[in-house]
Amino acid sequence: MKKLLVSAFALLLSVGILNAQEAKNYPTIPDNISVKSLDGTTVQTSTFHNDGKPFILSFWATWCKPCLRELNTIKEVYEEWQEETGVKIIAVSIDDARAASRVKPMVNGNAWDYEVYIDQNQDLKRAMNVVNVPHTFIINGKGEIVWQHTSFVEGSEEELIELVKKVMNGEDISESK
Template sequence: MMKKILLSLVVLLLTTLCYAQDLPQVTLRDLNGKPVPTSSFLKSGKPIIVSFFGTWCKPCLRELDAIQEVYADWQDETGVTLYAICINEGADVQKIRPTVHAHNWDFVVLSDANADLKRAMNVSAVPALFVLDASGKILHQRTGYVEGSEDELLAVLRKAKAVPPTK
């Protein structure tokens, strides 16, 4: 009896872990307020980065600025697309567009004002960054930013590029 309970718990845990490894399906908003489903992130068949930030978060802005410096090279090498997900809420949503323009970011910036994706991905603090393969499996995640960690991210992206997408 105890073995069956333990086996059931292990199966439940593994199922939960496997489920948590996929990109959740929610709808975000672009800078013009247009809905963008997260399912559209996977259409390219290339790896993606999902980076949660707040316009008030200095480490978040430093991380995104550092990635911006190497983003074009990363795209050329791995085909990656970065989705910067702003968690600003209420009136602070109006600060997203000016922040993006002030920093001259070339990647996709979306709003998660209702915190749907943030909750679904269990993000409790920003910056929070996820690298996913082309099928939406999470290969790497971290919270916080350490200057110079872009080399580590590039190594993960190279591995993600090598993983064939599952259909």
């Protein structure tokens, strides 16, 4: 029985992989989920775009140290990135009522130039299958999720921008680490 299951699993897995390779249909970011901008306005995720260029979508929270390290590290190179590639960062905070009103002062206090939203009910977090923060996505010009990653350490921002450049050149990065 166990053997049978394992082989069935292997078979299905290979079918799954074959299927994925043939189709290569990336999931897209959800359309109609509401998040709040920092001035309290409700914004639909259908407005998440970067004029046909890729953008980075990063989930974070005020209490998440690696998230703050990621956003602070990128801050130092963000201007350079934008000049070089035109990439944009959308940072989505999953803070609840305890810290949601501290998000805007924190964003400004840290001098971040990102587009920031608050996903207080975590609708977007659930729809995008985010388990832990930081969780970072690269979205291509068509709104497709071409790459995603959890966790951050200093230095991984360089990998991130290299991947964005590849996406701009139309390369497939789904197998990249």
